[in-house]
Structures are given as C-alpha cells and as structure tokens.
Amino acid sequence: MFDNNFKSNWKKILNYNNKINLVESPEEIREQVRIPLTPIHIEGYLLYYLFELLYPKFVNDQQNILDIILSDYDIENKVLGIYLYKTKKAGIHESIEELPKDLVIIKEKDITDMNQLFNMVQSHISDKKSVKISSIRIFTRRGIDLINTYCDNLEKYSIYEFLYRFLDLIQKLINENLIYLFPEPNVYRFLKDFFKILNNLKLSKLFRIIESFISSFATVLVFYSRKLNIITEINKRDSKLNESKISINLRTTKDLDLEVKQYLSNNSLLLVQKKLNSESVVNLSQDHLISFFLDLFDLEIPIKKENFKLILQKFIYGIRSFEIHWNLLPRPRIYNTLIRFLVRLLGININFKKLSHWAIPDMFFSLIDTYFGLNSNILLIIVNKNRIFTKTSLLLEIENSSLIKIIPIDNPEIIVKKKVDSLDSIRNSFLEKFGINPIIVKVDKNLIQMIISVLIFKIYKLKPLSLLKVLKMIKKEEYFQIHPILPPYQLIRKMGTISLLKLCLSILIDKHEF
Amino acid sequence: MNNNSSIAEATQVALIKSTTSKDAVLEGISKLGGISKFVKEGDLVFIKINLRNPGGFPTNTNFDVISSVISLCTDAGAKEIYVGSFPDQHVKIKALADALDLQTLFKKCRAKLLLLDDEAKYSQEIINLNNKEFKVPSAILRCDKIISINQVNVDPVFACTLNLLNSYSIVSNEAQQIKKDLRVGRDYLHLDQYKKDLISNILAVFMIKKPDLVINDLFYVLEGAGPFNYKDSNLKKTSFMVIGNDAVAVDSITLRLLNIDISKQDLLMEARDKKIGIVDLSEIKLIGEDIDKNKLDIKFCASKLEDVTVKNTDIKKGRLCSGCFNQAYHLLNLMKSKMTKDLKYIERQSLLIGEKPHEPEFLENILIFGDCAINSTKDRTFRKIVIEKGKNLIEKAKNKIKKEKKKKSKSKTKIISNKQILELPGCPPDILKCVSSIIKYYGKDEVPGLNLYYNLISTYVDFKKIEAKKK
Structure with a gap:
C-alpha cells in the first residue's frame, strides 16, 4: 500500500535492526539508510540509536506495535491491512508480519472510542497470535495516499523543500484525523492542540517566515551522551531565489575518527570545527534536550501562564548554564572576564552566566499583563523597510494571558493597501471589518534578523556595542513600533540607549557575581 | 399590591x-x-x-x-x-x-x-x-x-x-x-x-x-x-x-x-x-x-493583609481603617507583582501597618505604613539600636594573632536611632509616593523591578509634581 521507495527503505531499516542484535559491536556495521519520510541518509546504526533513544521517550516505551490501515468509505469492516511489529526493544522495528485483514473487524463507530478499540484489538491479537501489543497506529487509506504522494521523488527534494512539505504533511495528517495513535503520545496531543491554535495558518508558512529571518550560517551541533555523540552539520546559504539552500548532515564522532566519549572538550570541539570547516560548534546534552522537550510536550494547550513561566525558566536556565550543560566554540567574547570587567566599569553588567532565569518570566508576564491586558488581540505586522514583507500578518488572540488563536490576516483591504507607517488607519480598518481593537506591533524583518544573528547564530561575536545597536534599532519607528503607544513603548522611545540597556540588564542579569 | x-x-x-x-x-x-x-x-x-x-x-x-x-x-x-x-x-x-x-x-x-x-x-x-x-x-x-x-x-x-x-x-x-x-x-x-x-x-x-x-x-x-x-x-x-x-x-x-x-x-x-x-x-x-x-464561584481578594504572602516580608498589623487596608493591600500586591527580583535581594523587610502594630522581628528594613503606624510607634524599642562604642579593632586583631584570651573589659555601648526605618506617611498613604520612597530607601540597584515599574509610570505620571507636593 505504501510507495515502493518508502517500502524498500523501511525494509532496509528492519533488516539492519535485525542484524544489530546478532553482532557484538553494532556500530561496526556500516550501512547507509534513509531516515523515513526524509531525504536524509545516515548510518544505519545512528538511525537505530535515534529510534532506541527517542521512540520510548516520545511515543511509546512498551514492546510490540500494530499498524492498521483503514478504508475511508467502508462502514461494516474498514480494515484494509494489519501489520504486526514484534519488538524486543521499545521502538526498534526489526520484523514485520502481515496479518489477515479479517483478524479484526473495525466499524465506523469503533473509531470514536479508541480506548475500547485498543482493548478489543489487543485481546484479538493476544488470542490469535499470543502477542501482547502495547500500541496501535491507525492509518487511513487517504493518509497513506497522502504519504505516498509526499514520498514521490522525495530524494530529489532540497532540504528546504523537504521541510516545507513535511510540515504540511504532518499538519494535514493530524488535522484531518488521517492517522491515530493509541495510547496517544503527548507529542501527538500537543501538536493536535497546537494546530487548533494555528487555525488556518499552515505550519509551512510559519516555517517560511521564520526561516527568512535567519541569515546564512554554518554551524555544527554536537549532541553528547554517554552512549553516542551525534554530530549534526547545518548550513544555510541565502539565495536570490525564494528558497534558501539548507544542508543537514548527521554523523557520529566515530565517522570523524574522533575517539571521544561523553562531553566534548574544547580541543575535541576545535577538531570537529576544523574537520567540518564550520563557523561554530555547539555542544549540547542529549539528556537535557530530551528532558526539556518532554516537559514542553507535557503542557496542555493553550498553555497556562504559570506553566509557560516554568518552561521559560527551564529554557533560560539552560542558556545560563554555558560551560556546564552546553558549550560553544569559538568562546563568545562576551564571556571574557576582562571584557566584562571593563564594561562593568561603565556601569553595564553583562554576564549571561547570571541570567535571572527565576525572575525573567515573572517580570515579562507582569509587564504584558499590566499593559497589554489579560485579554488582548495583538496584530503582528512584519515589514521590510516599511513594506509588507510576508503578505501575512498575524493576529494573536490572547485570553487570560494564554495564546488561544493565531489568525493569519491576508485581507489586502486592511493591510496591503494601507501604508504600513499609518498604523492608526490599519487599526481603524480592523475595527470596521472585524470589530476588533488590536494592539499593533510592527517589526522590521532586518531587526528580527539582527536579533537572531546577534543573540543566536553569531553570539560568539557578541559585543556590548552590538546590544546597543539592537536597542538603537528598536528605538527607531521604522524598525519597531507599537500602536497605541503603550507605556513600555513610550519608555523605550523616551530613554537614552545606554540607560535603557542598563535598565534592561538590571532585570535580566543577577546583581551578584557569586 | x-x-x-x-x-x-x-x-x-x-x-x-x-x-x-x-x-x-x-x-x-x-x-x-x-x-x-x-x-x-x-x-x-x-x-x-x-x-x-x-x-x-x-x-x-x-x-x-x-x-x-x-x-x-x-x-x-x-x-x-x-x-x-x-x-x-x-x-x-x-x-x-x-x-x-x-x-x-x-x-x-x-x-x-x-x-x-x-x-x-x-x-x-x-x-x-x-x-x-x-x-x-x-x-x-x-x-x-x-x-x-x-x-x-x-x-x-x-x-x-x-x-x-x-x-x-x-x-x-x-x-x-x-x-x-x-x-x-x-x-x-x-x-x-x-x-x-x-x-x-x-x-x-x-x-x-x-x-x-x-x-x-x-x-x-x-x-x-x-x-x-x-x-x-x-x-x-x-x-x-x-x-x-x-x-x-x-x-x-x-x-x-x-x-x-x-x-x-x-x-x-x-x-x-x-x-x-x-x-x-x-x-x-x-x-x-x-x-x-x-450563582458564580469567584475567588475574592484576601480579606486579611497577612494573606497576601509577599516573599521575605513580615507583616505586622495593628488596628486599621479601610483606607489604610485598601492602600496596604495594593502596596503588597504591587510588591508581589513587580518586585520578584527585588525581594530576593532585600532578603528581609517588615511592614508595620495600622495603629500600634506588633514589634518587628528584625531591626533592618522596617517600613512603617501610614500616619497611625508612624505616630503609635514613636517610642518603640525598634526605633533605637544599641551599638558598641569605641571598639579598638587594632587591639582586637592583635589579641587574635597572639591568641590571647579575651580580656574581660567593660564594653561601652551607645544607643542611636535606627536608620533602617522608612516612614511612609499619609492617611492613607499615597501608593505612588510610597513607590518613589521605597526606591530611594533601598537604592535603584537593590530594587530593579520596582525601578522599572517607576520608569514605566513616569511615562504617564509627573513624579516631579508629586515630589514638589510632598515637599
């Protein structure tokens, strides 16, 4: 039922996984496979490791999985195919067995109660195959067709195209109930609820917007763990066409002949940087990242303010634990003690190792609650030198401090025809058309690019002057504007750049060094 | 009918x-x-x-x-x-x-x-x-x-x-x-x-x-x-x-x-x-x-000031009217909302409200809120602190180096007024004046959150006028 290309790759993976149990040092088996549903080729052992690591944590941590393919039209018995994966380790698919499709009868009404359906299927399989399944994955025929169409020529796609289409596929499969998982993993529930917030906004469109904010970079992410270090090489080059050129390469330290276990030393990172000729190398802990994402997917959507504060605290704590839980090469200049000392003489305290992770979310929400309100509509307009940049402006609907809806505004009468510098007229049009009185936030693409570049991709070059440059840009109406001129924005405009930087840093950075 | x-x-x-x-x-x-x-x-x-x-x-x-x-x-x-x-x-x-x-x-x-x-x-x-x-x-x-x-x-x-x-x-x-x-x-x-x-x-x-x-x-x-x-x-x-x-x-x-x-x-x-x-x-x-x-089930405001739990803040309450209660309620909530970071820096403070409030537990950072609290605590012991007078630090250090036993000398003491008290006058006090007084008392660096709030309010409130009126 699946596309041949998909099927042959999947079989290759199953064979590889099967072989692994028979050898003593599985990493010695060198065989390239393709990550399912992607055009990315990696070593079979790396894929095995990723499944072993991620599947139990994010999808299901028990053995034996049953795939069921259902018809979209039949009512009496919808089953078109049943496939059993007997797994010795959770997540490691090593063999597939096609079962007779009349082994289980599923009617239209059964799908409404997944719990009951699962129990029924589990007892049938247990009786007839003496195998206790721990989860079922249901694919509808339409879902399979969609996946097959997506897989067509998949290997020819560029990474940009793949990401764009992959996001669309996932959104469609989940939104239109073309796949079901039971027991429902948190990540599935999280995505399902998140797509509801996105309304009609396509995830791929959001990706396109975000991607356009990131200027060219070449970085290597090293995900370290006791068992296996994963080296991910990511390059992005802007092209004059619509698409950017992105390349992603996944390897292990062994592929680079680096005999290092666990946390990579600066020397090893330097070796990686030299070997891969990248601008920077970031060393991240697999365990910490997984723990963060598990916490994130555990959240209910819309995310309540208090929960959001907690996840934000964890994220900021992660950033502040530089050289403890993560590392970066070249070492950012801003961490240089002498530079920090000299800057502090001027009254500016920049120490990212002392980010107030415990206070920033509280202060941020207090500011938003006080001046934007507990309920608000925020119209986000992204511009490029005062021209509408994305053709899509976003209306963020907030209720009781939680983001409940993101609505794309494509109405040309409201935004495109209006001069972007006249935010007042945009608000009036909004009032007339929708009866909504939004707070308009206009941000220039260059400002976002600058912030992302300075604080993320080029952080190793960060100087106090770059922060001042960003603040200066924020103070200029052409780059950043809020309408109406709420007190926080008034303050930004009124205050001198250095005073503003000092005020912000006093909130962001802990006063005490030790 | x-x-x-x-x-x-x-x-x-x-x-x-x-x-x-x-x-x-x-x-x-x-x-x-x-x-x-x-x-x-x-x-x-x-x-x-x-x-x-x-x-x-x-x-x-x-x-x-x-x-x-x-x-x-x-x-x-x-x-x-x-x-x-x-x-x-x-x-x-x-x-x-x-x-x-x-x-x-x-x-x-x-x-x-x-x-x-x-x-x-x-x-x-x-x-x-x-x-x-x-x-x-x-x-x-x-x-x-x-x-x-x-x-x-x-x-x-x-x-x-x-x-x-x-x-x-x-x-x-x-x-x-x-x-x-x-x-x-x-x-x-x-x-x-x-x-x-x-x-x-x-x-x-x-x-x-x-x-x-x-x-x-x-x-x-x-x-x-x-x-x-x-x-x-x-x-x-x-x-x-x-x-x-x-x-x-x-x-x-x-x-x-x-x-x-x-x-x-x-x-x-x-x-x-x-x-x-x-x-x-x-x-x-x-x-x-x-x-x-x-019928709606709504959670109402705290009816007692002690129920507004503010980190590192000890509330001592005396008899008070609704005016002081209202303003103190807002000040406490303001502290809780805007001073997350500040309250960690301050470590401890006492807020005395109303007529004849209880004695504060510590002698530092005592905020006396309202005329009733100020007037009724004029003669309280916390207003004065006892310090040792004429301590010879060099002599003390010498003794420590020589490991000589402490000579039992009569230590002289001096009673001075406690400078770590901030009076917030008014019947009831004005919250914005309180905010500005608290910032002056602790210093901007100690209360970054409140300082940010003060700067934000300054965009629509003329603090110079308030200060002039105060004088």
Missing part, C-alpha cells in the same frame, strides 16, 4: 448570558425595552466608563461593550455622545488617552472623549455635599442622559467594583479622597469612620446625576487579586452581563450573582436606608436568566 407591582415595573434588571460581551449588551438592552426607552432623539448622552490608568483589560471598561452602546445611542438619534471618567490619582486623562489612543478610537465611533480634568476646557460646577465641596464637570451635568458601564472586578474594600463606585469618579480623584475627621467621643478606627465617610460621599456624588442606564459587565471578572492586574489575578469568563435602570438594583443583583451576602455590604445597605435605590429582590423585576441557578 398595586404599589409593589408599579415598583417592579419601574425597576427592571436584565441578567443576560451570551456568547460575546457585545451580544450580551445588545440582548440585555433589547430585553429592557430597547435603547429608545433610555435615549431619545436629540439627547446629549454621557457614557461613564472605568478609566483608571493606561493598563490593559480588565483595568478599564471593555472597549467592545462601550462601542456597542455608542452605536446603539447613535441609532437612537443621540445628538452628542460623550465618554469619560476621572482616572486614578496623579494620572492625567490626556496622558492616559494618548497611551491608549482613546481620542481617535472614540472619534471613530462618533463619540467624544471628555478630558474632564482639563479645567480650562471643561468648566466645573461646585456642589456642596456632606460639608465638602465637589467640583463636577458641567459637561456631565448638562447631559440629558447618563449611561454607566462598569467592569466588575474583585475589590479589597467593597468585595467587587460596583456601579455605585464607578459613578463616584465623575469627580476628580483628589475630591474622592477622605480626610481624617476625628469626632469627639468616636473611635475613628473602631467604627471604621473612613469607610463610613467614603460610603456617604459615594452616595452623595451618585445622587448628583443618577445614571439612566446601568451596565455591570461581568462577562469577564478579574478574581483573586484586583481590581488591577496583579500576580495573583485571574480572569474568569462568566459570560454574564447585568443591565438595568437603577444602579443600586443592578449592583444588588450583581452581588447576589456573585454569591455575596447583601446584608454585609455597607454600601448597598446605606443606599437602601437612604432610599437611593432598590435592593430587595422582591421589588426588582428580573428578566433573563434565573439568578439562583447561575
């Missing part, structure tokens, strides 16, 4: 539940007989809203509700529609309107925002009430019809922000202040004379120009801490709106809906005793939803 039915006929209150606040207003007014029952062609209409400060919803009245009422008045043929209110202390309407861009917004709806505090533009009439002069803008007095739209939030003194309280801000905030008036033989604190005087003034001002249409917007209610957005605040969607022609009746239904015992609500009891409006349910014709089936 006939008499009763005619009262009921006159006092109608609509209790409406709907999917949007706009729909609730429209449905409520329609159930009361339509807008034409309240506004006639050619009328000058004044819409009294909540306009406290440039904060976000629900600090001020919901704009959706205001615009719906304005559009109804326009349809009814109102000649002019004015919107306005006096804001919180020290806040100028112009600054507030600029921050929220209200003038253009109301203009768009064909209404006009009145800058009531601009005496050069809007003349004021002096009205003598309760031996006090109240300046009321003539623009309001001249209007044919008054519509009062009130956002209901929890309130530390009156349980929730009632419509009667909304009507009080047709006079300036300065005029709303209650001056301590000690009467012979009457205990100001025990009788809570502050609250009595406040209620008396609220009702007197209300009687100057009673609203013709009253809307209590409970579609969203701020619960937990209010009426401003604080850290403990939570917005509860109830989908209800209470609308009527008698403010007292509307408030009475609102309180019942919120499951509050009316007999304990001094403001409404006083209104009933003075025959200002109808309080008893039997005399109100209720339209719409059944009140008994729709």
Whole structure:
C-alpha cells in the first residue's frame, strides 16, 4: 500500500535492526539508510540509536506495535491491512508480519472510542497470535495516499523543500484525523492542540517566515551522551531565489575518527570545527534536550501562564548554564572576564552566566499583563523597510494571558493597501471589518534578523556595542513600533540607549557575581 | 399590591448570558425595552466608563461593550455622545488617552472623549455635599442622559467594583479622597469612620446625576487579586452581563450573582436606608436568566493583609481603617507583582501597618505604613539600636594573632536611632509616593523591578509634581 521507495527503505531499516542484535559491536556495521519520510541518509546504526533513544521517550516505551490501515468509505469492516511489529526493544522495528485483514473487524463507530478499540484489538491479537501489543497506529487509506504522494521523488527534494512539505504533511495528517495513535503520545496531543491554535495558518508558512529571518550560517551541533555523540552539520546559504539552500548532515564522532566519549572538550570541539570547516560548534546534552522537550510536550494547550513561566525558566536556565550543560566554540567574547570587567566599569553588567532565569518570566508576564491586558488581540505586522514583507500578518488572540488563536490576516483591504507607517488607519480598518481593537506591533524583518544573528547564530561575536545597536534599532519607528503607544513603548522611545540597556540588564542579569 | 407591582415595573434588571460581551449588551438592552426607552432623539448622552490608568483589560471598561452602546445611542438619534471618567490619582486623562489612543478610537465611533480634568476646557460646577465641596464637570451635568458601564472586578474594600463606585469618579480623584475627621467621643478606627465617610460621599456624588442606564459587565471578572492586574489575578469568563435602570438594583443583583451576602455590604445597605435605590429582590423585576441557578464561584481578594504572602516580608498589623487596608493591600500586591527580583535581594523587610502594630522581628528594613503606624510607634524599642562604642579593632586583631584570651573589659555601648526605618506617611498613604520612597530607601540597584515599574509610570505620571507636593 505504501510507495515502493518508502517500502524498500523501511525494509532496509528492519533488516539492519535485525542484524544489530546478532553482532557484538553494532556500530561496526556500516550501512547507509534513509531516515523515513526524509531525504536524509545516515548510518544505519545512528538511525537505530535515534529510534532506541527517542521512540520510548516520545511515543511509546512498551514492546510490540500494530499498524492498521483503514478504508475511508467502508462502514461494516474498514480494515484494509494489519501489520504486526514484534519488538524486543521499545521502538526498534526489526520484523514485520502481515496479518489477515479479517483478524479484526473495525466499524465506523469503533473509531470514536479508541480506548475500547485498543482493548478489543489487543485481546484479538493476544488470542490469535499470543502477542501482547502495547500500541496501535491507525492509518487511513487517504493518509497513506497522502504519504505516498509526499514520498514521490522525495530524494530529489532540497532540504528546504523537504521541510516545507513535511510540515504540511504532518499538519494535514493530524488535522484531518488521517492517522491515530493509541495510547496517544503527548507529542501527538500537543501538536493536535497546537494546530487548533494555528487555525488556518499552515505550519509551512510559519516555517517560511521564520526561516527568512535567519541569515546564512554554518554551524555544527554536537549532541553528547554517554552512549553516542551525534554530530549534526547545518548550513544555510541565502539565495536570490525564494528558497534558501539548507544542508543537514548527521554523523557520529566515530565517522570523524574522533575517539571521544561523553562531553566534548574544547580541543575535541576545535577538531570537529576544523574537520567540518564550520563557523561554530555547539555542544549540547542529549539528556537535557530530551528532558526539556518532554516537559514542553507535557503542557496542555493553550498553555497556562504559570506553566509557560516554568518552561521559560527551564529554557533560560539552560542558556545560563554555558560551560556546564552546553558549550560553544569559538568562546563568545562576551564571556571574557576582562571584557566584562571593563564594561562593568561603565556601569553595564553583562554576564549571561547570571541570567535571572527565576525572575525573567515573572517580570515579562507582569509587564504584558499590566499593559497589554489579560485579554488582548495583538496584530503582528512584519515589514521590510516599511513594506509588507510576508503578505501575512498575524493576529494573536490572547485570553487570560494564554495564546488561544493565531489568525493569519491576508485581507489586502486592511493591510496591503494601507501604508504600513499609518498604523492608526490599519487599526481603524480592523475595527470596521472585524470589530476588533488590536494592539499593533510592527517589526522590521532586518531587526528580527539582527536579533537572531546577534543573540543566536553569531553570539560568539557578541559585543556590548552590538546590544546597543539592537536597542538603537528598536528605538527607531521604522524598525519597531507599537500602536497605541503603550507605556513600555513610550519608555523605550523616551530613554537614552545606554540607560535603557542598563535598565534592561538590571532585570535580566543577577546583581551578584557569586 | 398595586404599589409593589408599579415598583417592579419601574425597576427592571436584565441578567443576560451570551456568547460575546457585545451580544450580551445588545440582548440585555433589547430585553429592557430597547435603547429608545433610555435615549431619545436629540439627547446629549454621557457614557461613564472605568478609566483608571493606561493598563490593559480588565483595568478599564471593555472597549467592545462601550462601542456597542455608542452605536446603539447613535441609532437612537443621540445628538452628542460623550465618554469619560476621572482616572486614578496623579494620572492625567490626556496622558492616559494618548497611551491608549482613546481620542481617535472614540472619534471613530462618533463619540467624544471628555478630558474632564482639563479645567480650562471643561468648566466645573461646585456642589456642596456632606460639608465638602465637589467640583463636577458641567459637561456631565448638562447631559440629558447618563449611561454607566462598569467592569466588575474583585475589590479589597467593597468585595467587587460596583456601579455605585464607578459613578463616584465623575469627580476628580483628589475630591474622592477622605480626610481624617476625628469626632469627639468616636473611635475613628473602631467604627471604621473612613469607610463610613467614603460610603456617604459615594452616595452623595451618585445622587448628583443618577445614571439612566446601568451596565455591570461581568462577562469577564478579574478574581483573586484586583481590581488591577496583579500576580495573583485571574480572569474568569462568566459570560454574564447585568443591565438595568437603577444602579443600586443592578449592583444588588450583581452581588447576589456573585454569591455575596447583601446584608454585609455597607454600601448597598446605606443606599437602601437612604432610599437611593432598590435592593430587595422582591421589588426588582428580573428578566433573563434565573439568578439562583447561575450563582458564580469567584475567588475574592484576601480579606486579611497577612494573606497576601509577599516573599521575605513580615507583616505586622495593628488596628486599621479601610483606607489604610485598601492602600496596604495594593502596596503588597504591587510588591508581589513587580518586585520578584527585588525581594530576593532585600532578603528581609517588615511592614508595620495600622495603629500600634506588633514589634518587628528584625531591626533592618522596617517600613512603617501610614500616619497611625508612624505616630503609635514613636517610642518603640525598634526605633533605637544599641551599638558598641569605641571598639579598638587594632587591639582586637592583635589579641587574635597572639591568641590571647579575651580580656574581660567593660564594653561601652551607645544607643542611636535606627536608620533602617522608612516612614511612609499619609492617611492613607499615597501608593505612588510610597513607590518613589521605597526606591530611594533601598537604592535603584537593590530594587530593579520596582525601578522599572517607576520608569514605566513616569511615562504617564509627573513624579516631579508629586515630589514638589510632598515637599
């Protein structure tokens, strides 16, 4: 039922996984496979490791999985195919067995109660195959067709195209109930609820917007763990066409002949940087990242303010634990003690190792609650030198401090025809058309690019002057504007750049060094 | 019987539940007989809203509700529609309107925002009430019809922000202040004379120009801490709106809906005793939803100051009036919301409130809040600290190096006044003055959160003027 290309790759993976149990040092088996549903080729052992690591944590941590393919039209018995994966380790698919499709009868009404359906299927399989399944994955025929169409020529796609289409596929499969998982993993529930917030906004469109904010970079992410270090090489080059050129390469330290276990030393990172000729190398802990994402997917959507504060605290704590839980090469200049000392003489305290992770979310929400309100509509307009940049402006609907809806505004009468510098007229049009009185936030693409570049991709070059440059840009109406001129924005405009930087840093950075 | 039915006929209150606040207003007014029952062609209409400060919803009245009422008045043929209110202390309407861009917004709806505090533009009439002069803008007095739209939030003194309280801000905030008036033989604190005087003034001002249409917007209610957005605040969607022609009746239904015992609500009891409006349910014709089936479960403000838990802050309370309670409640919530970081730096502080508060546990960072607390603690022991006099540090160090045993010498002590005390005067104290005094006391570096808040307020409040007044 699946596309041949998909099927042959999947079989290759199953064979590889099967072989692994028979050898003593599985990493010695060198065989390239393709990550399912992607055009990315990696070593079979790396894929095995990723499944072993991620599947139990994010999808299901028990053995034996049953795939069921259902018809979209039949009512009496919808089953078109049943496939059993007997797994010795959770997540490691090593063999597939096609079962007779009349082994289980599923009617239209059964799908409404997944719990009951699962129990029924589990007892049938247990009786007839003496195998206790721990989860079922249901694919509808339409879902399979969609996946097959997506897989067509998949290997020819560029990474940009793949990401764009992959996001669309996932959104469609989940939104239109073309796949079901039971027991429902948190990540599935999280995505399902998140797509509801996105309304009609396509995830791929959001990706396109975000991607356009990131200027060219070449970085290597090293995900370290006791068992296996994963080296991910990511390059992005802007092209004059619509698409950017992105390349992603996944390897292990062994592929680079680096005999290092666990946390990579600066020397090893330097070796990686030299070997891969990248601008920077970031060393991240697999365990910490997984723990963060598990916490994130555990959240209910819309995310309540208090929960959001907690996840934000964890994220900021992660950033502040530089050289403890993560590392970066070249070492950012801003961490240089002498530079920090000299800057502090001027009254500016920049120490990212002392980010107030415990206070920033509280202060941020207090500011938003006080001046934007507990309920608000925020119209986000992204511009490029005062021209509408994305053709899509976003209306963020907030209720009781939680983001409940993101609505794309494509109405040309409201935004495109209006001069972007006249935010007042945009608000009036909004009032007339929708009866909504939004707070308009206009941000220039260059400002976002600058912030992302300075604080993320080029952080190793960060100087106090770059922060001042960003603040200066924020103070200029052409780059950043809020309408109406709420007190926080008034303050930004009124205050001198250095005073503003000092005020912000006093909130962001802990006063005490030790 | 006939008499009763005619009262009921006159006092109608609509209790409406709907999917949007706009729909609730429209449905409520329609159930009361339509807008034409309240506004006639050619009328000058004044819409009294909540306009406290440039904060976000629900600090001020919901704009959706205001615009719906304005559009109804326009349809009814109102000649002019004015919107306005006096804001919180020290806040100028112009600054507030600029921050929220209200003038253009109301203009768009064909209404006009009145800058009531601009005496050069809007003349004021002096009205003598309760031996006090109240300046009321003539623009309001001249209007044919008054519509009062009130956002209901929890309130530390009156349980929730009632419509009667909304009507009080047709006079300036300065005029709303209650001056301590000690009467012979009457205990100001025990009788809570502050609250009595406040209620008396609220009702007197209300009687100057009673609203013709009253809307209590409970579609969203701020619960937990209010009426401003604080850290403990939570917005509860109830989908209800209470609308009527008698403010007292509307408030009475609102309180019942919120499951509050009316007999304990001094403001409404006083209104009933003075025959200002109808309080008893039997005399109100209720339209719409059944009140008994729709009681709301709302979390009200902390009734004791000790229940507002502020990190590293020890609250010592004496006898206090509602004025000090209200202001202390706001100061504590402000500390909790804006001083997250500051309170960790400060490590510990004591807040002494009311007459004869208990002794603080520590001798540092003692904030004495209000005249009663300041005057009644003048002779307290914490005001003085004992220090050792003439300590010879070099000699002490020498002894330590030589490891000589301490010579038992008579240590001389000196009593000096405790400098780690901050007095926050006022009866009750002014919160913004308190904020500025606390920043000066601790220093900007120690209170970055409060300093940020101060800078934000400075964008719409003239602190120089406040300081000059203080001097």
